[in-house]
Amino acid sequence: MRLPFVTIIALSFCAQALLASGLWPIPRNLEAGNQLLKLSPAFSIQLHIPSAIEQPQDLLDAISRTRTRLQNDKLGRLTPGRGEEDREALVAAPSLLRLTLGIKGDGPLSSIASESVKDIANRDEKYSLVVPADGSSATITASSSLGLLRGLTTFEQLWYWVPSSPSDGSDVEQDGIIYAHQAPVAVKDDAPAFPYRGFMLDTSRNFFSTKDIKRTLDAMSMSKLNVFHWHVVDSQSFPLEIPGFLELARKGAYSSQDIYTTADVQDIVKYAAERGIDVLMEIDTPGHTAIIAKAYPEHIACPNASPWNQYAHEPPAGQLRLASPATIDFTVSLLSSIAKILPSTMFGTGGDEINVNCYDKDEQTQEDLKKSGKTLEQALDTFTRRTHGALRGFGKKAVVWQEMALDHQVTLANDTIVTVWQSSADTSSVVKKGFRVVHAPSNYFYLDCGGGEWIGNMAGTNSWCDPYKSWQKAYTFDPFAGLSASHAPLVLGGQQLLWAEQASPENLDPIVWPRAAVSAEIFWTGPRLPNGDFRNVNEALSRLHDLRFRMVQRGVRAIPLQPLWCALRPGQCDSGGLPSMIANLGVRRLLKRVRK
């Protein structure tokens, strides 16, 4: 299968017709009407499963969250009148009294949490949704609780709010009408095109509280993202409390408050799983480990070596002494100790940006290599086999950065998952080696690019991965570019990533949302819209606005992508209704000329 994903094709502007204004990711199958349907004040959600089957508590909780959001979202339609134009017609519109959730099959029903952390190949996220226009019961059917959760998420995005009477501009809370404007809605067997739809957060360069992470998980679940890749530690700080290795966080966290205790980790993992999200934790090795020297100096080569740029990609320098048997044992035991308390079947051991000079200059490493008669690459192979072997013992498949597959002579198990980050062009080399890949290319998906260089004295220099990766740029990513049809099944999916050198709780929401929802649609919906057209930015923007405004209503500080004037008038702020390729050139030239 080699499907051309969205590219700059003149075709794209034929999709101006609204498919379903607020659904993101848009379901793979969708029929929607244009009739108004109110949500009855007596609306209820009922779980219809045989009485013999136990109702998972986290499914009941998910239902209760949906009920709350339907009441609290209070999102006005993104039209110039913000839905005022619907008020009159709403009087006579039918009301929906009930949503019924049904399960196919009569076996035991697992919790959402247990479904979410299953091996990525075995997760069942499929659901169907029917919302009749006449007020008769709506239904979601699925064969798993996870599928029902996905259906609830879609259902929530159908609803808008308008005050019962015109606003007088005062701050008095007004009564309102909750309604859908695209009834009837039928979504048949919506299921993701790719099993892995992630978001990566680095909590080491700067610390993020558990509360920030939970808010991020909630935002992720809004667009059906299902993997939280947690780059939890790095050279700058070690905020993770690991049983048996408490000194690491005690000496390596930024402060005693900036620590994820074991209870915090379990809290986050549970919170995520109940929202359909698997937590893939990464302890990057053997590089990116300078901070370990604070508690275990014997295991770190070239700690804080200066000038850092000869010993590491960023300050401070320091890497695990990969050739030392004691360090290998230490690393194995460290990884095992945290991995065994995590339910995911995946665990990241990193492996990026190993600095050879650091080892060349480290006497002990040179001695260890001499003693064993190994080259550095051979030592890395031993190191990796040991750590991966230990993880396998806990039922974990290793996830590594691309260098481990492409740049080093390391033996990796066939089921190792390789994250491609340097360039989207590197994917084909990885799949040719038979490994499964997760797309995380810096040239499309790095959310930190474009904020200027953060190295202190590089005045006026751009970030290394400039420019900023706009949502439009990310949206045009093609997961199969450069791949042969036989390699397509090796693509697990992808993710956008936030490296946190220039990010902290202060800008987490604005830097991530709504941009990180872009890959959520790429990897859920696949290349085509439900009407058969290719996905394209012209059609997507109004739906992405809708998701953004709903996020803001839910307390996530997602940024405006355009002036509100544009958000209320789909297409009016495109470049003049010209075929987009021509328009792109024109607009760029025009905007370059003058505009402030």
Add this chain to the structure above:
Amino acid sequence: MRVYKVLLGLSTLSSFAFGLWPRPKELTTGTTPLRLSSDLSISLAGVAGAPSDLVDAVKRTRGYLKNDKLQALVPDRGSSSKTAVSRAKALRRLQLKYSGQGKPKSISEEAIAAIDTRDEAYTLTVPADGSDAVLTASSSLGLFRGLTTFGQIWYDIDGTSYTLQAPISIKDSPAYKYRGFMLDTARNYFPVADIKRHLDAMSWTKINTLHWHIVDSQSFPLVIPGFQGISERGAYNKKAIYTPADVKEITDYAAARGIDVFAEIDTPGHTSILHHSFPEHIACFEASPWTQFANEPPAGQLRLASPATVNFTASLLTAAAKLFPSKFFSTGGDEINNNCYKQDAQTQTDLAGRTVDQALDTFTQVSHNALKAAGKTAVVWQEMLIVHNVTLAQDTAVLVWISSQDAAAVAQRGHRLIHAASDYFYLDCGGGGWVGNNINGNSWCDPFKTWQKAYSFNPLANITKDQEKLVLGGQQLLWTEQAGPSNLESIAWPRAAASAEVFWSGPGGDVRTALPRLHDLAYRYIQRGVKAIALQPEWCALRPGKCDLDA
């Protein structure tokens, strides 16, 4: 004892992390620990007849001293200084002394006075032996600036505020009179509370002007008495407005914090939204494709050649100007689209043989004269002077935005200028193109303007010695096509402090020595509830210089 006499071009490479921002003109520090007594008093006995806004400023300062609880940005966050701090002498009193003539005016009155007349100078001494600290100034505004500096001196260790650098002696005054920040509230709306929090943040770096680009083609949130229909039909919604009471609340709040609020009603371009209430005055309303009629959607400009429109505009501006106490008022004048007028039949008739620039000249003279009658000095964007050659009063101030290189042309014409250069000071650059279907489009003013870039700005580049007096100062700007309350703070802070220092302390500062102080400022902002972003990993923030390229 170290002495830092700050001179243009002089830089020091020490790991000096004393958190004052902007850098005082003259600063001497020692190495003696000193703590703040928990019953510290700030005495106004030396300010006979202290104005109430100064009393309030003292109260706020006391609040910051109590609540900042900023730990020193060192790897152990100050814990190794604990013993020294516990043994240190305690400062029990800060005395404010007014050294001016007659009764002190209020901060507010001084903040909005004509820009040439403002006096922001102060001296501050903090002895090492626990004897009284003294803040002296010949104006309330100067005392206020000194309080701001005093609030940046202290760190917290286990509930005790301290400095390790007593005695401290500061003699300070700004290099430039105009130190601003521009906020656009038309592309996206910002509630009054956001603007007030922003004003607080501005005052913490001694920024003294809010250039409020209040309306534009996309929305008209300003309620103008006599013209209420415009905001009724042009605001995004009934709550997304600034009533005269809101404006007063904002200008009062700003003035009490040493900030002059000068408003801009951009004319004749950027006015599409007026069509909804006054269709007769707008040419090429929402004409399509907008790319041929405007620099951004929606298209629409005032019919500048129509006598009725000229009169309408003059009375609109006069009514708006009355809402703002500032001496400055901006009539905009950027990005006028000729094609819009060419295609507008009525404008073609109204021109009656004149060129558009001739009509613009008349239009501008009428509106500027009206403003003058209302006691205002006009401010315009650079095109009015150097593209359209409009007749401008000699005191008209000109905003240089297209490129920093255009400042020389403005100065050559003998006009006062405000630096607002897109190539240094535009905070919105680098966020990608916002036109919906512009897939590979970077923002037009890519790349992102880092704090280092802004900090490297030289206000006198290509300006001759005798033109120097024309440079009023400068500002960073936030156009809000891609900004809203969700990212106002994270996009503005701490970057906007870069120009605050350039124009207070003068240019030539070294980014290496500035960075630790800027970290300090950002961390203090966070303690005060303003979401300033991380400029680096915290590891770097705690280790000055360690994350430089050659460290």
